[in-house]
Amino acid sequence: MAIREGEVQEFTLEQLKHLVSERALRGETVLLNVGPQHPSTHGVLRLLVELDGETIVSVVPDIGYLHTGIEKHCESKTYTKIIPLTDRIDYLSPMSNNLAYVMAVEKLMGVEVPLRAQYIRVILTELQRIASHLVWLGTHALDIAAMSVFLYCFRERELILDIFEMVSGQRMMVSYFRVGGLWRDVPEGFEEAVRAFLKLMPARINEYERLLKRNPLWLQRTKGVGVISPEDAIAWGVTGPSLRGSGVNYDVRKAQPYSSYDHFEFDVPLGENGDVYDRFMVRIEEMRQSLRIIDQALRRLPRGPYITPDRKVTPPPKEELAWSMEALIHHFKFWTEGFSPPPGEVYHAVESPRGEFGVYINSDGSPRPRRVHFRAPSFVNLQALPIMAKGGLVADLVAIIGSIDIVLGEIDR
Amino acid sequence: MPDGILLEYVPILTLILVGLGIGGVALIAPQLLAPKRPSRRKQLPYESGMIPIGPAQRRFPVKFYLIALLFILFDIEIIFFYPWALQVRSLKTLALVEMGLFVLILLIGYIYAWRKGAFEWER
Amino acid sequence: MAPFLVEAAIKSLILVLLLLTGFAYLTLAERKLIADFQARIGPNRAGPYGLLQPLADAVKLFFKEDFIPEYADRVLFVLAPLITLIPTLLIFAVIPFGPELTLFGYRTRLQLTDVHVGVLYIVAVTSISVYGITLAGWASNNKYALLGGIRASAQMISYELAMGLAIVSVVLTTGTLQVSGIVEAQRNGWLIFLQPVAAVIFFITGLAEIKRAPFDLVEAEQELTAGYLTEYSSMKFALFFMSEYVKMIGFGALMTTFFLGGYLGPFVDLYPGLGVVYFTLKVGFLIFVLIWLRATLPRIRYDQLMSLGWKVLLPLSLANVMGTAVVVALTA
Numbered sequence: 001m002a003i004r005e006g007e008v009q010e011f012t013l014e015q016l017k018h019l020v021s022e023r024a025l026r027g028e029t030v031l032l033n034v035g036p037q038h039p040s041t042h043g044v045l046r047l048l049v050e051l052d053g054e055t056i057v058s059v060v061p062d063i064g065y066l067h068t069g070i071e072k073h074c075e076s077k078t079y080t081k082i083i084p085l086t087d088r089i090d091y092l093s094p095m096s097n098n099l100a101y102v103m104a105v106e107k108l109m110g111v112e113v114p115l116r117a118q119y120i121r122v123i124l125t126e127l128q129r130i131a132s133h134l135v136w137l138g139t140h141a142l143d144i145a146a147m148s149v150f151l152y153c154f155r156e157r158e159l160i161l162d163i164f165e166m167v168s169g170q171r172m173m174v175s176y177f178r179v180g181g182l183w184r185d186v187p188e189g190f191e192e193a194v195r196a197f198l199k200l201m202p203a204r205i206n207e208y209e210r211l212l213k214r215n216p217l218w219l220q221r222t223k224g225v226g227v228i229s230p231e232d233a234i235a236w237g238v239t240g241p242s243l244r245g246s247g248v249n250y251d252v253r254k255a256q257p258y259s260s261y262d263h264f265e266f267d268v269p270l271g272e273n274g275d276v277y278d279r280f281m282v283r284i285e286e287m288r289q290s291l292r293i294i295d296q297a298l299r300r301l302p303r304g305p306y307i308t309p310d311r312k313v314t315p316p317p318k319e320e321l322a323w324s325m326e327a328l329i330h331h332f333k334f335w336t337e338g339f340s341p342p343p344g345e346v347y348h349a350v351e352s353p354r355g356e357f358g359v360y361i362n363s364d365g366s367p368r369p370r371r372v373h374f375r376a377p378s379f380v381n382l383q384a385l386p387i388m389a390k391g392g393l394v395a396d397l398v399a400i401i402g403s404i405d406i407v408l409g410e411i412d413r
Numbered sequence: 414m415p416d417g418i419l420l421e422y423v424p425i426l427t428l429i430l431v432g433l434g435i436g437g438v439a440l441i442a443p444q445l446l447a448p449k450r451p452s453r454r455k456q457l458p459y460e461s462g463m464i465p466i467g468p469a470q471r472r473f474p475v476k477f478y479l480i481a482l483l484f485i486l487f488d489i490e491i492i493f494f495y496p497w498a499l500q501v502r503s504l505k506t507l508a509l510v511e512m513g514l515f516v517l518i519l520l521i522g523y524i525y526a527w528r529k530g531a532f533e534w535e536r
Numbered sequence: 537m538a539p540f541l542v543e544a545a546i547k548s549l550i551l552v553l554l555l556l557t558g559f560a561y562l563t564l565a566e567r568k569l570i571a572d573f574q575a576r577i578g579p580n581r582a583g584p585y586g587l588l589q590p591l592a593d594a595v596k597l598f599f600k601e602d603f604i605p606e607y608a609d610r611v612l613f614v615l616a617p618l619i620t621l622i623p624t625l626l627i628f629a630v631i632p633f634g635p636e637l638t639l640f641g642y643r644t645r646l647q648l649t650d651v652h653v654g655v656l657y658i659v660a661v662t663s664i665s666v667y668g669i670t671l672a673g674w675a676s677n678n679k680y681a682l683l684g685g686i687r688a689s690a691q692m693i694s695y696e697l698a699m700g701l702a703i704v705s706v707v708l709t710t711g712t713l714q715v716s717g718i719v720e721a722q723r724n725g726w727l728i729f730l731q732p733v734a735a736v737i738f739f740i741t742g743l744a745e746i747k748r749a750p751f752d753l754v755e756a757e758q759e760l761t762a763g764y765l766t767e768y769s770s771m772k773f774a775l776f777f778m779s780e781y782v783k784m785i786g787f788g789a790l791m792t793t794f795f796l797g798g799y800l801g802p803f804v805d806l807y808p809g810l811g812v813v814y815f816t817l818k819v820g821f822l823i824f825v826l827i828w829l830r831a832t833l834p835r836i837r838y839d840q841l842m843s844l845g846w847k848v849l850l851p852l853s854l855a856n857v858m859g860t861a862v863v864v865a866l867t868a
Contacts, residue, residue: 016466030467032679037462040758046463053474054683054838143758145749145835151574217750217834394683395837398759424544424649425629431548432622435556439771440614443602447770456606458678459766468607468677477690480842484693487850491700494857495656498707505865516858523851532846 016048019060024050029057036065040143040398043408045382047397054393059386063379066412074372078338079105079179082372086359087173089374090410092135095121095128095164096352097374098177103258104348104359105179108341111313116304117181118260119297123194124167124176125259125350126290126297130201131160132353133283137208140280140402144221149211156204163193180314181307191298198295205287212280222277226388226400229274236387237380240355241282242404246274252351259350264296276403283405313339338367354378354405376410483526490519547648551628559781560590566827573831594774602770605676612675617768617775620668624779626661627786630654630715634799634811646799646812647716654715655707658790659700662745665779666692669754669764672776676767684763687838688754691744694845699741701853705734706794708860719798728795733856735795737849742791744841746783749830753838784826788819796822 016031023029032049035041044065050057070089074082086101087094099121106113113121138153161171167186168176176183212218228238230246243250251268253261269285271278307314315334316327343365349358355377362371381404388400458465493515501508526532564579564586571578579586604613634646651657666688673685707713709730710721718727728735744751755763765776792798796818799811836844 012466027467030679033460033463033465035461035463038761041461046461053476054687141834145752145756145758146833147570148574148831151576155575211832212834215834217836220840221834221837393837393839395753395756395759395835420540421649421651423541424548425626425651427541427544427548428551428625428629428648429622431545431552432625433618435552436618436621436775439775440617442598443600443770446598447601448599449601449603451603453606456603458605458607458676458681459761460679461761465679473686477686480690481693484697487697488693488700491697491704494701494704495707495713498704498857498861499711499713501708501861501865502711509861509865512858512861516854519854527847532843 019048019058020050021057023052023057028052034397040401042139042401042406045401045406045408045411047385049394049397051394054395056389056392056394056397059389059397061382061385063382063408063411066408068409068413070413071372071374074369076368078367079341079369080338082369083177084173084175086374087175088409089376089413090352090354090357090378090407091172092132092407093125093128093353093357094172094174095125095176096350096357098175099125099259100348100350100352100357100359100374102177102179103350104346104361105313105341107348108344108346108361108363109179109313109339111180111308111310113181113259113308114305115260115302116185117306117308119301120182120186120306121177121259122261122264122297123294123301124164126294127160127163127194127197129290129353130287131157133287134160136283136353136402136405137280140399140405141212143398143402144218146212146215146218149208152204152208152211156201159193159197159200163190163197166190166193178307178314180310181305185306191301194294194298198291198298201291202288205284205291209284219277221395221399222280222403223275224273225276225392225396226403227273227275228384228388232387233274233384236384238355238384239377239380240351240353240405241279241286242355242381242384244268245271245279245282245403247272247278252349252356256349258348261293263300264293266290266293276399279403279405340365340367349375352377354407354410355381374410374413376413378404378406378408378410379413382406382411479531483531486522487519490515544648551648552625555625555628555782555785556778558785559778560594562781562784562823563593563777564589565823566830569824569827570831573828597771597774600770602772605678605767607677608767609675609677612671613767614772616668616672616675617772617779618668619671620665621775621779621782623661623664623668624782624786627658627783628789630657631789631793632716632719632798633815635804635808637808637811645716650714650716653713655703655713655718658715659703662786663692663696665783668779669776672768673764676764678767680760680762681764681766684754684756684760684766687760688747688764690838691747691751691753691841694842695741695744695849698737698845698849698853699745701850701857702734702738702741703794704857705731705853705860708857708864711864715793719793719800722797722800726795726797726800731795731856731860733852734860735791737853737856738794739791741845741849742787743826743829744845746787747780748784748787748826750833750836751841752830752835753841756835758835784823785819787826788822789815791822792818 017025020031021029024031030051032051033046034049035046036044041047046062046065048060048062068088070085073085077085083098083101086097089097134153134157138150141149164174165171167190168174168183228246230248233243233246233248239250247270249268249270254268266289269282269289271282311330315331320327321331341363343363345360345362347358347360349356356375357377358375360373361369364370385400385404389397497508497512568578568586579589582588582592604610629648630651632645632647636645669688670685673681673688706718706727709727710718712718712721747754755765765773768776792815799815801810801814804811804814
């Protein structure tokens with residue numbers, strides 16, 4: 001039923017009785033909507049919160065306010081043209097999404113990726129992880145009202161976005177990775193820019209850490225808040241820093257190394273108590289580890305092609321179009337029709353800043369996928385929110401949402 | 414300036430009047446200047462963009478009232494400190510002993526309330 | 537009688553106008569300072585350095601739709617801003633801004649009225665404005681606002697005891713309830729040096745009293761969208777906003793008067809006008825500290841605030857009072 005302007009559709013308690021406790025029906029507790037228009041739900045998440053005074057009795061997340069239909073949309077696009085759609089799933093880590101998607105297609109078609117492309121992919125996705133964690137840190141601190149950290153984080157994130165703009169021409173929606181490699185080689189000045197960032201960043205991370213870790217108010221607000229046990233975290237399918245905060249050592253980069261991650265040395269930081277503070281520390285430490293990986297990859301960055309020579313998935317080089325009729329025809333066919341992977345299905349996961357980001361592709365042998373599904377870590381991690389928040393106070397809820405680091409674009413897809 | 418102890422409160426009265434004036438202007442001016450386009454949706458209480466479920470003015474946990482009661486008790490007792498504070502200089506040891514006893518009784522109540530968990534905010 | 541009334545009226549009017557100007561430029565100062573702390577520029581469009589920004593804000597608020605939500609208690613909803621604002625203004629009635637001086641051949645005191653029990657008056661008046669906030673939360677009939685209102689009263693009762701006792705220490709040390717007497721008693725040394733514990737307690741509880749960070753739980757926008765202010769718009773909102781900033785000035789003024797020697801300073805007896813300058817500088821410094829804290833600190837959770845008030849500040853201030861009393865009684 002469509003709602004016209006001025007008309008108001010009211011809910012009654014009766015309609016919600018499967019979601020709330022007996023006490024709410026008797027009027028002893030209050031049902032409060034937190035979101036979709038709320039400063040701390042990181043987008044358009046709605047939470048139906050049952051409150052006893054300020055104590056949380058239960059939380060029911062309600063999603064779908066940012067549904068974009070990306071998965072369905074993929075079914076009508078050729079494999080190459082899906083890449084820009086993946087940027088928009090988790091808009092804070094387009095590089096990771098690109099990577100997961102192109103690697104899934106590569107797996108489906110058995111394409112080899114040149115080492116240089118793999119290393120550059122690693123550098124960029126790790127930069128992306130830092131950028132995403134900076135947004136997380138800034139907004140998380142802002143939620144607990146440490147407002148200055150927010151702008152400091154965004155100041156450093158700008159540097160990363162500048163690097164992205166340098167390589168891809170775009171700051172956020174990069175679409176830089178291609179099936180078989182990259183869109184183009186990194187431009188001149190890329191290595192210098194990354195080096196400059198590597199030099200600056202460790203001091204800045206220390207600064208954020210000092211601003212918060214030595215602040216007794218911050219410790220009071222985060223320690224022992226939003227605890228989730230390792231068993232619960234695993235049972236609910238939580239991945240990424242939120243899982244590692246509970247002390248479970250699972251990182252896709254180590255568990256199923258991809259894109260040459262096994263060439264680099266890095267540690268997987270783990271928490272102990274599974275509270276907001278541990279998740280905070282895990283992410284701070286992850287930024288340092290990312291710097292380590294970037295440093296190694298940059299030092300050992302090999303020369304060579306940036307994309308596979310396999311013409312099945314790569315358009316011919318531009319200069320060839322000037323003299324080769326075959327190349328011209330191939331170019332035309334590639335961009336109008338696309339390429340057709342063999343029939344079958346494939347799943348590939350990467351460690352996105354938020355956890356295990358997986359792509360499932362079901363191909364029927366045509367140039368367009370039959371079905372694409374994205375395993376969005378935020379979507380799965382959000383399920384653990386009710387467990388973490390139960391029994392806490394309203395102020396804790398805000399801290400917990402921040403500590404799970406959700407992106408609504410990814411949840412609703 | 415005329416004498417009389419209550420006269421020193423007259424300026425406070427004028428200050429209240431001036432404050433009321435400023436407040437009155439602030440409350441009335443938008444009625445004349447600002448647009449008025451009420452609609453049902455606009456006038457609903459804001460609850461993050463959703464239509465509220467149930468009224469806001471409900472029962473509230475008794476905990477709040479308990480703390481409020483404790484406050485009233487202690488606050489009244491603290492008011493007794495003011496006249497005493499002025500007289501300590503002249504009464505010396507007598508004032509000290511008397512207030513010591515008073516504070517002792519106060520402390521017994523305070524420790525009792527603490528042990529009873531009145532200051533623990535159940536989470 | 538008549539000239540006395542006229543004097544009182546003129547002084548009141550000047551005082552309120554000064555406070556209004558102070559409020560307007562305090563909003564700008566806060567935005568500019570926080571921008572500096574955060575490596576931003578801050579408002580710079582309206583006039584040079586954004587100096588006309590407060591004016592632009594005021595004009596905007598005057599022309600904003602001023603509506604009352606459907607389920608609100610209309611009378612209380614309209615009264616609440618006034619109940620908050622007026623007690624806030626009243627704090628300034630007993631604060632001496634400077635020593636006695638001669639203005640236009642007319643001997644006058646830079647103080648609206650020097651009530652004999654000024655300290656008690658301050659304690660009374662500062663507690664009233666919380667009614668406005670709690671009533672605003674209640675009258676809005678909005679769950680966020682109600683939570684904000686309840687928080688306001690819970691917060692008030694948790695710190696007010698310690699604050700009262702900190703002031704008792706001041707009274708003990710100076711031996712007077714008259715505000716001008718307290719200032720004059722500090723000629724030999726500011727009370728912050730004699731009563732450091734009381735000064736710290738007063739500062740912390742004062743922060744909670746005026747609901748500034750890290751004790752701004754009442755409007756905690758990240759949790760309660762805007763707390764008790766959620767349903768307020770237009771000038772009703774502005775009145776709350778005004779009382780909040782005037783309270784900041786009031787806090788600075790009280791802290792200055794009680795602990796930082798008020799208008800006292802070098803050469804103030806030779807040039808009484810200097811007293812006003814000293815007073816303004818001290819208040820300005822305290823306000824700067826308030827803004828600095830807001831840019832730096834996370835917000836305390838409200839059960840933590842309660843236990844801070846009841847379990848730490850209250851016993852500490854009680855011990856301080858008794859200790860001071862022993863010293864005063866033995867040395868008197």
